[in-house]
Amino acid sequence: MIRVLFVCLGNICRSPMAEGLFRQMVQQSGHDARIEADSCGVGDYHVGEPPDPRAIREARQREVDITDLRGRVIRQEDFNHFNYILCMDADNLSALQEMAPDNGRAQVGLLMDFADDSTGVEIGDPYFGNTDNFGNVADQITAGCRGLLRHLRLEEASD
Template identity: 75%
Template sequence: MRVLFVCLGNICRSPMAEGLFRQMLQSRGLDSRIEVDSCGVGDYHAGEPPDPRAMREAHHRGADISELRGRVIRLNDFEQFDYILCMDEDNLQALRRMAPETRRAHVGLLMDFADEGTGAEIGDPYFGSTDNFGRVADQIEAGCQGLLEHIERQEASD
């Protein structure tokens, strides 16, 4: 199983999602069975580390994302991943425009998996205050928790 988290530049939301989801997987002993990555729709920050505010918030929640580096989505990601989950509607539309018709991956919003936020977007905290990163991380954790429960239910029924 492979999961790819996507945001605009891959320095705030998607690396936090990657780190927080990895942490959830490790705590349940699933990290060897589910692979996680993140990327951006745009190449604005390719090769750069996550935003320091994102690193601080992830670290505060027990996840170290300091080694991650931004990358842009590739066409083969649509074949290599089972889930490609983005943070907002703009990025979802961009992914749908570039996705091959024969894609393997489920492409959708991360918050579709959250109990309280079906269809909700995770806003970009980049231009906001540090407090925005805490709210975004709360949303990401809710989406990741719902995703993990979905995957566990799916595996139990197989």
């Protein structure tokens, strides 16, 4: 089983959209028995809360339902449970790298490192922006998730 954890600041905008969009791609590719996804935040601001209504609306426009997801904060055990812990921006990456144990198995990085020609690109936080920002963010997440799925298929083929 390949396990992927998507991370943003509060786990109500970017990371739940990434989890939902990626799950849909995995299911459509027929790999849902081998790849699982989850999401969390580096901060505990929204633990137990559903995704932001704007994130829910944007996901729904892409035929993805994320209404059942609830915010949670990253835990130490996540660094050994997941193969990949992928965050949305440099601040989240820095926070993850500080809390990662030396012996953690997860590859920690930016989601956009898997998108074509987007290494090092961040996915900005749309929380304080307008609804259009959520569409742009969802487009970036989609590109990153497509690249990640391609990568995992190649990785899977080499196993």
